[in-house]
Amino acid sequence: MAESASLATEADRRFMAAAIRLSLWHQGLTGENPSVGALVVRPQAEGGTIVGRGVTALSGRPHAELQALREAGDAARGATVYATLEPCSHIGKAPPCADALVAAGVARVVIATLDPDKRVAGRGVSILEKAGIEVVTGCLEAEARRAMAGFLSLKGRGRPFLTLKLAVSPDGMIGRRGAGQVSITGDIARRAVQMMRVEHEAIMVGVNTVAEDDPFLTVRLAGLEKRSPTRIILDPFARTPPVARLFAEAARHPVLILASEKASRRQADDLREKGAVVQTVVSDYRGRFDPREVLRVLGIIGLKSVLLEGGAETARRFVDAGLVDRISLFVGTSTFGQDGIASPVTETAVPPGFEIVGSGRYGDDRLIEYERID
Structure with a gap:
């Protein structure tokens, strides 16, 4: 033995x-x-x-x-x-x-x-x-x-390891309503997020994040641009704007759009013409995805690790479904007040079953990492 x-x-x-x-x-x-x-x-x-x-x-x-x-x-x-x-x-x-x-x-x-x-x-x-x-x-x-968390998750559970990354203000907000992209953390913390993208095979956001923030979702660190992960958009009705900036690099960094059977065929074809791969995922009668079905499909594709970056409702659905394996919570220094968008996770509101596994400082910002223990 x-x-x-x-x-x-x-x-x-x-x-x-x-x-x-x-x-x-x-x-x-x-x-x-x-x-x-x-x-x-x-x-x-x-x-x-x-x-x-x-x-x-x-x-x-x-x-x-x-x-x-x-x-x-x-x-x-x-x-x-x-x-x-x-x-x-x-x-x-x-x-x-x-x-x-x-x-x-x-x-x-x-x-x-x-x-x-x-x-x-x-x-x-x-x-x-x-x-x-x-x-x-x-x-x-x-x-x-x-x-090897991603490999072990794919082999043991048939789905990728899911990390939720959130940048939160001290008053528990992840953005300001109607303001588009808002900087919560400084440059040093944002570079740390870029390294998180390098370490994952895919990055996932909801379609509202694309429509409102128009992000690239790539790695923007010198010398590591080729390590940009697959960009996954949860888009039941294929509403991703064809003019979104992320399509500018679709030939080099894949864009995977998960759409429901209720999506317009014409709109889905328009997104394919922009370079996206459109994958149909089963939805409920309202066109909403079951987070478990999303991860099952990604597991079939063979993805081992996914970084979930938002928005608030998308993050909350995966948290509530008990599918988040790690939470990387960046805490900034500026408060947002009444116009803020509440985060599904804060320092004082961590889902049950998680424990702190690490913490650190990135300039004026803090990072707290939690992992599921149950």
Whole structure:
């Protein structure tokens, strides 16, 4: 049997932390596969020397372990391998990573978390142990699962991991009625939001946000523009204005419009001509979407992580449905007063089942992050 995380050494935790950081390099760029990090480490008195590194390649293959073994070469024999996810054991487009580790002659494999894929689910560990390789599982498991939250959600629940991002004034407002886009936070916090977009495969808003704010919904950080996520618009009646600015970059950054069967065919065709993909989603008699159906459709498409940016009613529906997994709440410094649009989440009104997992300052603004624990 694989040894538990309690037997992991301090060196194991240090190298696994490095493997988790490595896994983030291709987060959101590996298709339906997770972005895994792997290290091959030669044992030494000082704790070990890294001789091979690998991260899941763009589009999902080759896997991290194969790349790390290739870089290590003969130095892999007798070494310890650190993998953020259980090495695969099924035969697909490439040989199983578990078999490759056995063939390379590694002495020990430290794994952060087991694979929820039914084709693997402990079989990778079994292959290694039958070959006489020492296996330790659960090393920095919580940290690795957070890094792979999208993959684990898609495999385990059939839907993407959903992060709700809100910028809220001290009096609990996310905007001012009839004012369009209103800056609640400063430049530093807004750049942090840009990085959140980089870390997610898609960004989602309601059609009213597009009509009123006319956002681009892209990444506007120098050098990271290509990392802009798929833009998803919840638009039951295909009312997205064809002149919306987000269509200017539709050829480079996809626009996915979720419309109901009640949408005008002509309007839907107009949006397709602008470069959007229009996907029909079942709605109720009023044309409203069930948030569960929205995420089910996005899961079928293969999206692992979605950043929900509003507006207020769209955010409230997903919160009330219990489908939000993480809340990133930015709190600014300027109050809005009676003309403000109330936020569905504030510091003093957090939905049940969430706990604070982190906080920080971005200039004068604060960020509080909550995650679902139930």
